[in-house]
Amino acid sequence: xxxxxxxxxxxxxxxxxxxxxxxxxxxxxxxxxxxxxxxxxxxxxxxxxxxxxxxxxxxxxxxxxxxxxxxxxxxxxxxxxxxxxxxxxxxxxxxxxxxxxxxxxxxxxxxxxxxxxxxxxxxxxxxxxxxxxxxxxxxxxxxxxxxxxxxxxxxxxxxxxxxxxxxxxxxxxxxxxxxxxxxxxxxxxxxxxxxxxxxxxxxxxxxxxxxxxxxxxxxxxxxxxx
Amino acid sequence: xxxxxxxxxxxxxxxxxxxxxxxxxxxxxxxxxxxxxxxxxxxxxxxxxxxxxxxxxxxxxxxxxxxxxxxxxxxxxxxxxxxxxxxxxxxxxxxxxxxxxxxxxxxx
Numbered sequence: 001x002x003x004x005x006x007x008x009x010x011x012x013x014x015x016x017x018x019x020x021x022x023x024x025x026x027x028x029x030x031x032x033x034x035x036x037x038x039x040x041x042x043x044x045x046x047x048x049x050x051x052x053x054x055x056x057x058x059x060x061x062x063x064x065x066x067x068x069x070x071x072x073x074x075x076x077x078x079x080x081x082x083x084x085x086x087x088x089x090x091x092x093x094x095x096x097x098x099x100x101x102x103x104x105x106x107x108x109x110x111x112x113x114x115x116x117x118x119x120x121x122x123x124x125x126x127x128x129x130x131x132x133x134x135x136x137x138x139x140x141x142x143x144x145x146x147x148x149x150x151x152x153x154x155x156x157x158x159x160x161x162x163x164x165x166x167x168x169x170x171x172x173x174x175x176x177x178x179x180x181x182x183x184x185x186x187x188x189x190x191x192x193x194x195x196x197x198x199x200x201x202x203x204x205x206x207x208x209x210x211x212x213x214x215x216x217x218x219x220x221x222x223x224x225x226x
Numbered sequence: 227x228x229x230x231x232x233x234x235x236x237x238x239x240x241x242x243x244x245x246x247x248x249x250x251x252x253x254x255x256x257x258x259x260x261x262x263x264x265x266x267x268x269x270x271x272x273x274x275x276x277x278x279x280x281x282x283x284x285x286x287x288x289x290x291x292x293x294x295x296x297x298x299x300x301x302x303x304x305x306x307x308x309x310x311x312x313x314x315x316x317x318x319x320x321x322x323x324x325x326x327x328x329x330x331x332x333x334x
Contacts, residue, residue, distance in 0.1 A: 017289035028283075134289050174297075175267070177283075181294040182252050186263065188293070202264030209268040217275025 011082070017134060019069045023062060023089075024130040027123055028173060030058045030096075034120045035170035035218075056100045059119075062126070063093040082133060089129040092122045120169040127173045131180075152183040153193040159200025166207035171214050179203060229272055231316040234261060238269045239309045242279070242299070246306040249298035251284075270299060278305030 011017065033055045070086040096119050103115035160179040164172050186196050229235065241258035242250070252270070256263045273279040284296040301309060 012289075018287070021287055021289055131294075135294070177294065178252065178267075178297040181296050182263065184294050185251075185253055185296075198262075199264040202262060203267070206265060206268050210271055213268045213271040213275065217271060220275055 016069065016073065016082075019065065020130050020134050023065050023069070024127065024134065026058055026062045026065065027093075027127045027130065028177075030055060030062065031120065031123050031127065031170065031173040033058065034116070034123065052104075055119075056097075056104055059093070059097045059100050063090065063097045066090040066093050081136070085129050085133045089126045089133075092126045092129075096122050096126075120172075124169070124173045124176070128176065131177070152180075152187040153196040153200075155193070156183055156186075156196035156200035159197070159204045163200070163203040163207035163210075166204075167211050168214050168218070170218075175210075229276065229312070231312060234259075234265070235269055235272075236313060236316060237261060238266055239273075239313055242301050243306065243309055243313070246301045249282075249300045251296040251298050255299065273305065273309075274299075276305075276308075278302060278308050280305075 033051055066086065066089055070083070070090050073083055073086055099115040099119055099122075103112045157180075160183060161176070164176045164179065167175055183196060183199065186199060191199075237259040238255060238261070241255055244258065250258065252266065253263055255270070256266050259266065270279060270281075274281055278301060279299050280302050281297055281299045284298055286295055288294050
């Protein structure tokens with residue numbers, strides 16, 4: 001058994017996949033909660049404080065959980081790609097924690113705005129890194145005798161990513177995962193690469209309409225809350 | 227405010243109303259509505275924003291299942307009612323926009 005094989009076996013045996021999935025859920029919650037805070041600059045006055053406190057708690061837990069996973073991965077001498085990916089995720093998680101801490105301790109509109117402007121993108125980055133780590137580990141352990149699903153067309157995935165970039169920051173994580181999932185299903189169903197490419201093109205074509213719908217829904221939500 | 231009832235919008239609502247309590251993911255809705263994949267997310271977002279639709283992530287462990295989670299959609303109880311009304315009162319109903327789509331409405 002090679003070092004690589006031992007590493008991937010340990011990854012699952014020691015429950016790293018579950019730990020990372022837990023962190024992925026946590027960061028997705030964080031993205032959703034941040035969506036609820038979108039545009040709030042007066043946390044104290046808008047009744048958004050409980051949500052803000054929850055975001056801070058989630059951020060602390062995320063950084064702490066990732067720190068533990070990172071340390072354990074180091075102890076077991078995991079693949080460089082896993083260690084590097086976790087390192088990138090934890091850097092961002094720590095920055096999220098720091099920005100939110102500063103916003104909480106200073107409690108002034110400007111620091112809150114800075115945190116709310118930067119944290120969603122960082123959280124979405126963490127989400128993307130964890131998603132890749134989990135799925136890469138899973139792909140590496142596919143038993144050769146089982147028919148392996150075809151990978152989605154790279155060109156379609158690129159177009160889907162382009163469509164996601166057009167969307168409001170708070171919605172990007174959700175739609176990135178949703179488009180990835182649909183593309184995966186299309187590839188699994190044996191849809192041709194050309195048809196997948198067309199799927200990506202249609203996503204990109206409608207991204208601006210989706211963006212307008214999401215913005216309108218956010219405005220409507222804020223109007224209802226106030 | 228009632229949403230604009232384009233052909234695509236009506237087809238999506240009709241697909242969702244076929245099984246109002248069943249959860250469907252995006253590709254299933256596209257297929258049921260007879261629309262191209264990758265075209266319905268703006269419509270779903272509009273109805274979700276209006277509270278007509280509810281959505282959630284599938285509760286699976288992607289690592290153990292070996293596939294990403296699906297995003298499931300379902301009409302809310304109020305949404306189903308609104309959807310029926312909207313389809314019934316659409317200025318240009320499906321039967322006119324696409325004759326033959328609804329049984330008994332096609333050209334003789």
